[in-house]
Amino acid sequence: MRKLGGALLFVLFFLISLYLTFPFERIALGVLQEEGIYPKELTFHHFPPEFTAKEVRLNGIKIENIVFKPSLSFKDFKVLGNLCSGKLEVGFNRKLTNVNFHLEGLKLDRCPLKSDVKVKGALNGSGNLLFEKGFLRGGRGTFNLSGLNLENLNLGLISYKFLSLGSGDINYRVSGKNYLKVFGELSGKDADVSVNGGISVNLRNLNKSYLSFRVSVKLKTGNLKGKRFNFRVQGNPNSLRFF
Numbered sequence: 001m002r003k004l005g006g007a008l009l010f011v012l013f014f015l016i017s018l019y020l021t022f023p024f025e026r027i028a029l030g031v032l033q034e035e036g037i038y039p040k041e042l043t044f045h046h047f048p049p050e051f052t053a054k055e056v057r058l059n060g061i062k063i064e065n066i067v068f069k070p071s072l073s074f075k076d077f078k079v080l081g082n083l084c085s086g087k088l089e090v091g092f093n094r095k096l097t098n099v100n101f102h103l104e105g106l107k108l109d110r111c112p113l114k115s116d117v118k119v120k121g122a123l124n125g126s127g128n129l130l131f132e133k134g135f136l137r138g139g140r141g142t143f144n145l146s147g148l149n150l151e152n153l154n155l156g157l158i159s160y161k162f163l164s165l166g167s168g169d170i171n172y173r174v175s176g177k178n179y180l181k182v183f184g185e186l187s188g189k190d191a192d193v194s195v196n197g198g199i200s201v202n203l204r205n206l207n208k209s210y211l212s213f214r215v216s217v218k219l220k221t222g223n224l225k226g227k228r229f230n231f232r233v234q235g236n237p238n239s240l241r242f243f
Contacts, residue, residue, distance in 0.1 A: 067081070084107050106123040107123075119148070127140055140174070143169065168184060182213065
């Protein structure tokens, strides 16, 4: 028994030593770089096991800090990050068939949206996405916008240096392969807005996803008070067009 106990103790110390000296950072960095992800810095914490990456660029979007936390069973995972001066939390299973997310306090003027219209406001939200054989197949969620303001808006008849659209909810549900149906309403001091449209999601490069929305605006201020205008928003996330 004494020899067996000594052997078991040796195996235990060997496994702990192997765990503490295993090059997790180098292997993880190699995997990330193969996927085109280049963090400025990557570290591994042994107890509890988690990775921390700084200044990660993913599909052209800069995420300031990411913490990757596996469960003890390594069947479920959680990712925490800082995005657009807000907080991002994503949970998923090992097979990547079910992904849930939560956004808190994202500032739209800190997000990489390239448009002639300057957008300000806060974004919160939560939802889930279901994947099957590498395609987006199901899921739904809600985004809450608050303090939404547009600056330098010029749509022909509608031209405002500043337009307050207030707050409201934008909802989505997956409707077909890699397609999100989007709908919602906003109400503010200067206008009421309804949105209806969709997003064709490019899973390999989110910046190449295509957005197409029909937007209806009822103005509450200015010479056009009481008038309703309809227009479209189309394009990729980094190059939206209003017409």
